[in-house]
Amino acid sequence: MNLSRIPISAWIGIILTSAFAFVAVFAQVIAPYGEGQIVGGLWEPMSAKYWLGTDNLGRDLLSRMIFGAQTTLFIAAAATALSFCTGSVLGFTAAVIGGWIDQALSRFVDLLMSIPTLIFALVILAVLPANTLTLILVMGLLDSTRVYRLSRAVAVDINVMDFVEAAKLRGEGHRWVIFREILPNALSPLVAELGLRFIFMVLFLSALSFLGLGVQPPEADWGGIVKENKEGIVFGIPAALIPAGTIAALAISVNLVADWILNRTTDLKGGRGG
Amino acid sequence: MADKDKGLLLDIRNLRMEATAYPPDGPPHDIVIVDDVSLTLKRGKVLGLIGESGAGKSTIGLSSMGYGRGGVRITGGEVILNGRDILKGGSRQLRKLRGKEVCYVAQSAAAAFNPAHRLMDQVIEAALVHGVASREEARKRAVVLFEKLGLPDPGGIGERYPHQVSGGQLQRAMTAMALCPEPDLIVFDEPTTALDVTTQIDVLAAIKEAIRETGVAALYITHDLAVVAQVSDDIMVLRNGQTVEVGETAQIIHEPREDYTRALVSVRSIEHKEKKPAPKPLLSVDGVTAAYGGRGGVAVLKNVSLQLSPGQTLAVVGESGSGKSTLARVITGLLPPYEGEVHFAGRQLAPALAQRSRDDLRELQMIYQMADVAMNPRQTVRNIIGRPLEFYFGMRGAEKERRLAELLDEIEMGEGFADRYPAELSGGQKQRVCIARALAAKPQLIICDEVTSALDPLVADGILKLLLNLQKIENVAYLFITHDLATVRAIADSIAVMYQGEVVRYGTKSEVLSPPFDDYTDLLLSSVPEMEIGWLEKAIASRRMESAGN
Structure with missing residues (x-):
């Protein structure tokens, strides 16, 4: 791969995304104060001591943001990984085996998709104990329906190609066909989709936290920080806008990377002509 | 244009066309698609362009309309049509010329027709857009062309949609579309390659007849030497974007000068001795x-x-x-x-x-x-x-x-x-x-x-x-x-x-x-083009005689 051929927009995306990832991984090292540590008065303005000011309980907002990045990105990444593993394996299986397995899986997925995801998640989370594992499972499994649809569609296209038929004529089992013949050729659209789904996860998690069913205080996460500080907006205090803006920045930078990957490799013949 | 009837129609001089390649490993670079090709075509004549894929034959054909497909650029030479260099004019001039002086017949008629419009509307479109004829005149002309091309029900077939006619008929309708604005030149790009051999012969005969009757000049692009021998006056053999040999059809077929042409002419001369069937089949x-x-x-x-x-x-x-x-x-x-x-x-x-x-x-x-x-x-x-x-x-x-x-x-x-x-x-x-x-x-x-x-x-x-x-x-x-x-x-x-x-x-x-053959095998065998000038006429004539005899 030639570095000079990466467009400027993709560079911006790559740099910002890796910066977010770096902050999330090393939160404990970078954050100037503890996650729940009360260090000053309510909603103190930005200063040399508190770069982003303090929040509604007098905690350092920058530290909350940094710990929030860790929580948010970790849960979103784990849920995305779960949704991709389940969704793509089931989607490929449905496409390759076909018949009643395909019908059963597809209709079940249709059923799940017919219920608005947020409402469905709210109902489930209200019943189940609120912890990180439940959150990841609920978010991951609900979102895997989208991944299932995409991977089934891609796999159906690949499944009718002669090289897959050749493998079947050779007597290869479903496992080989799915993982050796179809998966490598379906990777490009799936990788691009991965970026988009990750961002939807961040938004989904933030929405849940904002509604009080996501990450529970005192643990910090971006949606939660918006919720805690939303009253401040009336008094002209920007504490709620900072996490909101950060969510937007992350969404855009990940999308820039995803767009570039999607552009580079879209078809089965291994990238655009030439 | 006093010499409109006999003179030179198309004169391509030292044509050079390039495209940019984007290899996965390495910087983009320009590659030459057509390298220093010159050709001339007189009014009413047919020049066959032949070569294997990648020889640049379609690219040269399209250059006569001042067009480069898929990022191909004309980077040198002149394309002189009707006495003026069409590469010098802007896109406005090219637009006036395309569909009026030069028309194009594509390999896949099924992909070239818009499935949502009736055949007639598409056939007369170019003539109307260029103001060559009024709608009524154009329709009349189209019906005449349908008849000449041997389409069934020439008066009514124009009202059908592309999916309602067969592949061979669609290819003929496309030829009618190209002929309708009465152009000086038609570029045929592998018009019969996608057809079955039994259909190809009819379409080929129809195209040849239409060319003869309307006196239009044509560039006929194909990879099949036997086909091009039936329709063209001269043949140009191309390889890797360069001219290998140009000559009259008879000379190319019977006395090819270059090794490459000889190889093309003698292709499929494998000798295989038939084996007797074994008592126990596999x-x-x-x-x-x-x-x-x-x-x-x-x-x-x-x-x-x-x-x-x-x-x-x-x-x-x-x-x-x-x-x-x-x-x-x-x-x-x-x-x-x-x-x-x-x-x-x-x-x-x-x-x-x-x-x-x-x-x-x-x-x-x-x-x-x-x-x-x-x-x-x-x-x-x-x-x-x-x-x-x-x-x-x-x-x-x-x-x-x-x-x-x-x-x-x-x-x-x-x-x-x-x-x-x-x-x-x-x-x-x-x-x-x-x-x-x-x-x-x-x-x-x-x-x-x-x-x-x-x-x-x-x-x-x-x-x-x-x-x-x-x-x-x-x-x-x-x-x-x-x-x-x-x-x-x-x-x-x-x-x-x-x-x-x-x-x-x-x-x-x-x-x-x-022999004796059954009807279908006979049709199949007699439809395979042979590398012989005048084969098409003989085949069509014998077919007419048979159907008259029946």
């Missing part, structure tokens, strides 16, 4: 009837019975839709028949793929028409050929490498190819790798489904020679599915002619190819 298909969509579906194969002796070649011939590929699907088990049986090496094969033993699968291999989709683009040649070795024989490590090298040697490719991906191979090399993959299983029978149809004549020739050679060494039998009778003559020991799902003629090669 493959025997007995009374097979099959349909898509189960018993209630439309029967694609009707009571088909065939036999193939060990180490011999059975050619299955027929036009598209005759059921020949379905026969292959039945034999391989992809489509279980609902009547009849398939016996192989003395045992009955299970109807469905899933019930067959691994040995059944191993001994029956398949090679596909499109080699580039028959190989996983994400696997190297080593993995593609190596997998059957692992899968059937459990070979690993050095043993596998040794066998791999042997196979690569058998298909006349070096070990250096082992680490390449399919995208890094040429069309002929891809097909060779597919052959090696089939051979790796040490099969007794290989089904070859149109394996040479997508290849250039010279490359196809090499593949056929390789297959014949391998048959001698490995004693493998071929079931060779093709629509090309020249290929059949070259390699078959016995032949089955299929028509609408039935075997209409079956026997050894000499039996099938000698």
